[in-house]
Amino acid sequence: MDIDVTTTAQAVIVAVRGRLDTTSAPVFEQRLADVITQGATYIVMQCNELAYINSAGLRSVLLGGKKLQAQQGRLVFVGLQGIVKEIFDMAGFSTLFQTFASEDAALA
Amino acid sequence: MPTIILSATLEALAQGTAFVAEQAVAAGFLPKRVMEIELAIEEMLTNICNYAYCGRAGEVEVRCYVDEARCLQIEISDTGVPFDILSVSSPDVTSDLTTRAVGGLGLFLVRKMVDEITYRRANDHNIVRLIVRQPS
Numbered sequence: 001m002d003i004d005v006t007t008t009a010q011a012v013i014v015a016v017r018g019r020l021d022t023t024s025a026p027v028f029e030q031r032l033a034d035v036i037t038q039g040a041t042y043i044v045m046q047c048n049e050l051a052y053i054n055s056a057g058l059r060s061v062l063l064g065g066k067k068l069q070a071q072q073g074r075l076v077f078v079g080l081q082g083i084v085k086e087i088f089d090m091a092g093f094s095t096l097f098q099t100f101a102s103e104d105a106a107l108a
Numbered sequence: 109m110p111t112i113i114l115s116a117t118l119e120a121l122a123q124g125t126a127f128v129a130e131q132a133v134a135a136g137f138l139p140k141r142v143m144e145i146e147l148a149i150e151e152m153l154t155n156i157c158n159y160a161y162c163g164r165a166g167e168v169e170v171r172c173y174v175d176e177a178r179c180l181q182i183e184i185s186d187t188g189v190p191f192d193i194l195s196v197s198s199p200d201v202t203s204d205l206t207t208r209a210v211g212g213l214g215l216f217l218v219r220k221m222v223d224e225i226t227y228r229r230a231n232d233h234n235i236v237r238l239i240v241r242q243p244s
Contacts, residue, residue, distance in 0.1 A: 021150070022118055022121070022150070022154050023118065052143070052147075054147055054150055054151060054154075054214075054217070055151055055154075055213035055214035055216075055217055056154070056214075058213050059210055059211075059213060062208060062210055063210060065205055066205060066206070066208075069205050069206065082140075083140065083143050083144065083147070086144075087147070087217065090201075090217070090220050091199075091201060091213060091216070091217070092199075092201030092202060092203075092208075095201075095202065095204075096204070096205050096208060097205075
């Protein structure tokens with residue numbers, strides 16, 4: 001699992017690649033927490049190269065989302081596809097977090 | 109019945125999911141369905157690793173076969189603390205971000221990904237059977 005963080009004027013874009021599972025979720029959770037502590041208020045999760053997510057991954061997303069909400073921030077998603085989108089929808093995360101068709105749409 | 113015995117550690121998880129996935133593929137399940145089955149097995153094994161043995165070493169046994177109807181029959185058993193997975197309630201997937209509970213997602217996903225789950229306790233074992241049917 002790789003994470004790339006890019007800061008722009010409008011948002012912090014967190015691109016996650018590979019598998020967000022039991023082994024990688026703690027790493028992701030910590031990275032997201034760091035980005036939030038550094039003051040991000042609008043975080044765009046870029047998932048077009050995210051191949052797999054399990055409950056541990058969902059949990060770390062949820063914890064990050066709650067943490068961000070507590071400082072009046074928002075976590076949104078771009079690029080959900082395949083089984084990741086299926087799991088995201090199934091777990092009700094599509095109602096918790098806004099999703100966009102593209103990064104441009106998320107940053108508009 | 110093909111059986112694999114693993115130590116209940118996260119490192120051994122992959123062996124368990126691969127063991128079941130191989131038979132799912134052989135039974136003709138499509139790649140997406142195989143991935144869903146792998147997810148269910150991963151969630152089951154993760155729960156056993158995290159909770160069954162309370163920090164002590166322990167084992168988990170995974171049995172898997174394809175029946176005459178080409179349904180995938182999976183049995184996962186452990187000798188950890190008695191735990192009926194069917195007694196766990198699902199998270200409220202309609203709640204908003206503030207009230208949304210963090211736990212319960214693993215078993216929720218298992219329920220969604222397989223067609224049938226049964227639980228029984230026998231000889232100090234928790235035994236969970238998962239059945240995945242061919243699409244109709």
